[in-house]
Amino acid sequence: MSGFFFDFDGTLSRIQVDPATVLPVPGAVGALTGLAGLVRTVGIVSARPVDFLRSRFEQVPGVVLHGLYGLERWQSGVTTVVPGAEDWGLVVAELLARAREELPGGILVEDKRLSMALHCRRAPRFGEYAVRWGREQARLHGLVLELGPMTVELKPPVDRDKGTVLAEETSGLECAWYFGDGAPDLAAFRALTDWSTGSPDRTAVRVAVDHPDADAVLLQEADLVLDGPDAVPGLLDAVGATMGHRPGG
Known part of the structure; x- marks a missing residue:
């Protein structure tokens, strides 16, 4: 049995200035829907909250959504949260308020709850300032700093990332694919390497x-490199067509 797993921003979507507008x-949704009838698992593993991912992918049959780098998991209408993550909600809420007061207006502050x-x-021009501010807050509050292109993320110090998600979701599979574009996706790549070896x-x-904005190291470690998110649905359709002629997905 096979599983297909995907990052969202920059992988199944184009990068946008306003993250709330990204589709x-x-x-992409049609290609994932087609795959869902051929494989055991279709999953999205993203920095986005589960509620956001649901608004984009809930219609894909049986899709598994991992939000906030795996802190949240949604499937068949049920959301679960990794133990310990909820304990940091108040810390994050207080830091959000400070960020909105202290940071320049050009920096968009996104509330992901956890x-x-x-x-x-x-x-x-405020990128370096945001990184310095994020590093200091992570140090002061015991949070984990995750850096991406023009993005600074602060998250709970819970042992959870895209690699641990893939290690769990690939149990029982014979073939697993992962599609990504950024540095956080390296953990998923390396989990697949460990799993396959x-x-x-x-x-x-x-x-x-x-x-x-794609990560250079990720590009070097990949088995296959696609020319932008728009190339993903075509590949999935082609793979799905091939799998449709074989039993057992």
């Missing part, structure tokens, strides 16, 4: 989606 590229993100695409009967396919 899957044309054909984590928060600072987006600097509207005002790149554990048995000669397992096949891992690590796909990097290239664009101007």
